[in-house]
Amino acid sequence: MTTPILRQRADLRGVTAEWRRAGERVAVVPTMGALHEGHLSLVKAARAAADRVIVTIFVNPRQFNNAQDLESYPRTEQEDARKLAPFSVDALYVPDLDQVYPDGFSTNISVSGVSEGLCGANRPGHFDGVATVVTKLFLQTGADLAFFGEKDFQQLQVVTRLARDLDVPVQVTGCPTVREADGLALSSRNLRLSARARGIAPALFAAMSAAAGRIAAGAPVASELDRAKAEILKAGFAEVEYLELRAEDGLAPLPALTAPARLLAAAWLDGVRLIDNIPAAPAG
Structure with missing residues (x-):
């Protein structure tokens, strides 16, 4: 048709x-x-x-x-x-x-x-x-x-x-977000990544997932966000524009995981701005 x-x-x-x-x-x-x-x-x-x-x-x-x-x-x-x-x-x-x-x-x-x-x-x-x-x-x-x-x-x-x-x-x-097998969120902007950058790009989701898991287990939010930012930069990203925990309903900043939340990020790689988010919920 x-x-x-x-x-x-x-x-x-x-x-x-x-x-x-x-x-x-x-x-x-x-x-x-x-x-x-x-x-x-x-x-x-x-x-x-x-x-x-x-x-x-x-x-x-x-x-x-x-x-x-x-x-x-x-x-x-x-x-x-x-x-x-x-x-x-x-x-x-x-x-x-x-x-x-x-x-x-x-x-x-x-x-x-x-x-x-x-x-x-x-x-x-x-x-x-x-x-x-x-x-x-x-x-x-x-x-x-x-x-x-x-x-x-x-x-x-x-x-x-x-x-x-x-x-x-x-x-x-x-x-729901659709992802490549390696975790990279699908985006039209991914077409602009070089082959080298495409290999690095999944590190964003990996670091966010690890941080969300540790936060859900009770780790302090601020220190886990700093740790995740360092991991993203170490992987080869040029800049982490933001990495924040926000309430899923209304997007208010959350200093602690006290309600259903989203971990949201934007980071620069190879001149391309990539964004992602994953849910985070209190344990139990």
Whole structure:
């Protein structure tokens, strides 16, 4: 089955109007393309939950802090369409820039609280860009369900909060991180790693997993985070941007493991910024 590629908002709304008249439930999987098995796991979940599935591809300039990063972000539309074919996706929405940000566009959506710290501290305006484009995609698709990966855990919290706060009638579902056999979280940015860096990259997950296990067993959080940072740097990473323990609900910093939590990290390797997170829960 060839997936229809739609680029104009009016065309998208034309097909979704037909689905709604038929009483069908619509799911959306928002992406920036360069699809991998992590994205495809979201599509599979959407396919199981809805009558119709829309995958969106839009490299959103408003969530990039670095022009070079935006320019070098992989764009693989035809390959993405090929990967989606086995899932019988009903529409691939690849909007032109003016369909998302028309001339004179001046609205910005900002979600406080969960957007602060972590990636929000080091990428000013990033989550405003995420929140704004996701709100637009929710409204343009009119989806009943939306699927996001837990790898971008802070982003998932931002999207969930904006839908709740703005009464957007969409159910946001987070899906587990998909990993390579060696533990590296799948990411479109992994394509930019050199062969040497790809060999080093799993050290991030390994150090985080070891730290989470020791913290769950009762070790002091601060010392375990310092130990894990040292292990990541020793493995060959250039910088650990952050490594923090945060409450899973609301992302408040946790000096001790007193509630279900996430250990979240961002680190630089070979000029590529890798992020990851893993759950941590008190023993017993």
